[in-house]
Amino acid sequence: MKIFYICKSQQKNMGAKITLKKIAKELGVSTSTVSKALSDSHEISVETREKVKAFAKMYNYKPNSLALRLRNQRSMVIGVIIPEIVHHFFSTVISGIEHGANERGYNVMVCFSDESYQKEVLNIEMLAGGSVDGFLVSIAKETQELSDFRHFEDLKEEVPLVLFDRVHPKINCDKVVVDDFGGGYKATEYLIKTGCKKLAIITTPDFVSVGLERKKGFLKAINDYNIAVPSEYIIQVNEKNDITAQIQKVINLPDRPDGIFAVNEIYAATAMKLAQDKGIKIPEEMSFIGFTDGYISQFSNPSLSTLAQHGHEMGEKAIELLINRIESKDSDFPFQTKVIDVDLKIRNSTKKTF
Amino acid sequence: MKIFYICKSQQKNMGAKITLKKIAKELGVSTSTVSKALSDSHEISVETREKVKAFAKMYNYKPNSLALRLRNQRSMVIGVIIPEIVHHFFSTVISGIEHGANERGYNVMVCFSDESYQKEVLNIEMLAGGSVDGFLVSIAKETQELSDFRHFEDLKEEVPLVLFDRVHPKINCDKVVVDDFGGGYKATEYLIKTGCKKLAIITTPDFVSVGLERKKGFLKAINDYNIAVPSEYIIQVNEKNDITAQIQKVINLPDRPDGIFAVNEIYAATAMKLAQDKGIKIPEEMSFIGFTDGYISQFSNPSLSTLAQHGHEMGEKAIELLINRIESKDSDFPFQTKVIDVDLKIRNSTKKTF
DNA sequence: TATTAACACGAAATCGTTTTAGTGTTACAC
DNA sequence: GTGTAACACTAAAACGATTTCGTGTTAATA
Known part of the structure; x- marks a missing residue:
């Protein structure tokens, strides 16, 4: 034998x-x-x-897992669609998603929309045909701009969907977001309390949900502390054009700000470099706070004060919501939105004393 | 009707x-x-x-795509296993893989080994049961250290495998690597030609294939130009311990180097910050060259000269090799190894004049 | 001796497709 | 009136598993 x-x-x-x-x-x-x-x-x-x-x-x-899945009518695969991968924050979210998914026996399939509406729709169609048991999506900028969410509506009839980070109120589903508003407020408040009088913000166009929320937080703090912000202190960066040129404007202003809140690392680091090139002393003459605690913030010089977003936690939360939805028999319990806290991480681009 | x-x-x-x-x-x-x-x-x-x-x-x-795949005995899915995702270079590779895969009608499933041998084996087992038509893997550090590649050998009998970046000569398959040796040589040569006399290297332990190759390139240049390198100028960072402390040693040396080649961004940026903290002028008193052209290099201050690795291109090349292998009828054409060129990108952490 | 329970296994349905090999009807030519 | 070609469709197998429902044999019991 x-x-x-x-x-x-x-x-x-x-x-x-x-x-x-x-x-x-x-x-x-x-x-x-x-x-x-x-x-x-x-x-x-x-x-x-x-x-x-x-x-x-x-x-x-x-x-053969395909045969198994076909028979069980379950793929044990989660489809994730993110706008871009070469991005520290999304990387951390993915890592959280993967971790949580594996813990509960699921696999993760990652696709990228490259911020394009077309690719987002295509990716969803590709994965929708029984390939995945659920979707985790962060909406592409173009989709947000177009405000066309039919592909999500169609999807929801077949398979659960959880939106994370980039969400939209029109889409009725579970969501996980960062406390963007609170972050914007905290950053601005810190700048004010450390003596900045002339506050500027470098943000995205309003259709980018997270940018808008962060701006709202900024504006609320401005208002609460009775500070006036001239319109030229509010820069909304159009990424289709030269970012540096747009940011440079606020730095080069004759009456320039002494505190700048940027809604992401790149804008913050770019602005700071521009200021340094002009010989402006940081943080004494100009303070900076960014958003996202990635490598840029850690390794820029001076290191950037920023709002840490806990992407890993967000990923874990999102996958938890999704798997709960997938595995629950009565799927009509109400949709929920989880808000992940942000931490203000003070480094050397801001003043220390109150 | x-x-x-x-x-x-x-x-x-x-x-x-x-x-x-x-x-x-x-x-x-x-x-x-x-x-x-x-x-x-x-x-x-x-x-x-x-x-x-x-x-x-x-x-x-x-x-239903599961049914289709079962019938066609093809999943049209590629399994990718990388050591970590929160990593600029791997992100760019993934983006290249995804791009190339989609172009030829394939989807990509990404898993992470977290540098762990165990997780690498687990991931492969999970994906091997018919889920994927081929594998794209960059070997985990622990696997390299253990030098145990049986899981890859078993795999190759069932489904094609292409290794990228972190490879090993023992595994006989298609490979795509960066010209690590050439990069190490170029960097070192540049430091020498811009007047550095005392060259140090901050690298990984030798079991990390890419670190070893880069070190070999460094050593070759050192040798070609008849420069002596004392052993305390060669730092091999053990990531299980405090990185900063290990790097600090070479900066704090009484007779310290005037040119440092680091095999990745983090080591380079960390070393440079340490030097700046000591008041050392960069690049006049100490020059730095890193490896990987990520955000850290771009946004550090002074910005880091580095070797750009073209991860996207590597990903595209790897997926091309894999799909060719999958789709070729006679699968016994010889294995090949593609080498992706690196570009020396001079910024402000090195001297300009020869 | 007849009945039944336990045991050890097999047949067939099922999941959702595609594809090969029929099948039945019509129409046309011889 | 018969043979056959075209047409329009169906039955069944196949992919690789699981599971429900049998079924035949043996052994124990009445």
Whole structure:
């Protein structure tokens, strides 16, 4: 018997993958017997069970997951669509998603919309045909600009959807967002309390949900502390054009600000470099606070004060909501929106004393 | 007829997904007819074809991709395993892979080994059971340290494998690597030519393939130009301990180097900050060159000279090799190793004049 | 000796497709 | 009137698993 196995096993590289059917044939039993034996069913005699298991192990049998999924009507795969991957924050979110998914036995399939509406729709269509049990999406900028969310509506009828970071009130589903408003407020308040009088903001156009919220937080603080902000202190960067040129304007202003809140790392670091190039002393003459605690903030010089976003936590929260939704029998419990706190991380681009 | 459709279509949210079988039942034809009608087979009358297609569209029918894959014995999915995602270089590679894959109709499934041997094996097992048509892997550090590659050997019998960036000569398969040796040489040569006399290197332990190659390049240049490098100028960072403390040693040396080549951005930026803290003038008193042209290099101050790695290109090359391997009938054409060039990008952490 | 329970296994349905090999009807030519 | 070609469609197998429902054999019990 042993020899027989070894003999056969030498052929394993030749043919295609080993299946239940092939094992059954070789052993002269039915596929049902093999299946049951492998799952240690008491329906099958111990003798047969051992024989089958030994054989399966020898051939390195692994059940075909496609067949399994088809039968179980479950793919155990989560589709994730993010705007871009070369981005510290999204990387951390993905890492959280992957971690949480694996913990509950799911796999993750990542696609990128490249901020394009077209690619977002395409990706969803590609993954929707039974490939995934649920979607985790952060909306592309173009989609936000177009404000066309039909693809999400269609999707929701088939499979659960959780939106994270870039969300929209029109879409009714579970959501996980960063406390963008609170972050904007905290940053601005800190600048004010450390003595900045002339506050500027470098943000995105209003259709970018997170940019808008951060700006609102800024504006609220400005208002609460009775500070006037001239319109030229509010820069809304259009990424289709030269970013540096747009940011430079506020730095070059004759009556320039002494505190700048930027809604992301890149804007903050770019602005700070521009200021340094003009010989402006940081933080004494100009303070900076960014958003996202990535490598740019850590390694810029001076290191950037910023709002840490806890992307990993956001990913874990999002996948938790999604899997709960997938696995719940009565799927009509109300949708919820989780807000992830942000931490103000003070480094050297801001003053320390109040 | 029209009314009938509308009537039914209102129920579509209720039941599960629409399938060929259901369409067939509703229309009173066989599933084969529906299948053929949808693929515009001339076996089916124009009348029936139109009817089926209209119905399918109304119900927003999408073929179940699991069933398709099972039948076609192809998943059209590529499994990618990288050591970590929160990493600029790997992000760019992923983006290249995704781009190339989509172009040829494949999807990408990304998993992370977190530099752990265990997780690498687990991920491969998870994806190997028919889920993916091929693997793209960058080896985890722990796996390199353990030098245990049986999981890859087993894998290769079932499905093609392409290794990228972190490779190993023991594994016989297609590979794509960066010209790490050449990069190390170029960097060192540049430092020498701009007047540095005392050259140090901050690198990884030798089991990290890319670190070793970069060090070899450094050593070759040192040798070619007849420069002596004392052993305390060669720092091999053990990431299990405090990185900063290890790097600090070479900066604090009484007879300190005037040119430092670091094998990644983080080491370079960390070293540079440490030097700045000591009041050392950069690049006049100490020059720095890193590896990987990420955000850290761009936004550090002074901005870091570095070797740009072209991760996107590497990803595209890797996926191309893999898909060619998957789609070729005679799969025994010889394995190849592609080397991606690196570009020395001079910024402000090095001297300009020769 | 007849009945029944336990045991060990197999047949067939199922998941959603595609594809090959029929099948029945009509129409036309001889 | 018969043979056959075209037409329009269906049945069934296949992909690889699981699971429900049988079924045949043996052994124990009445």
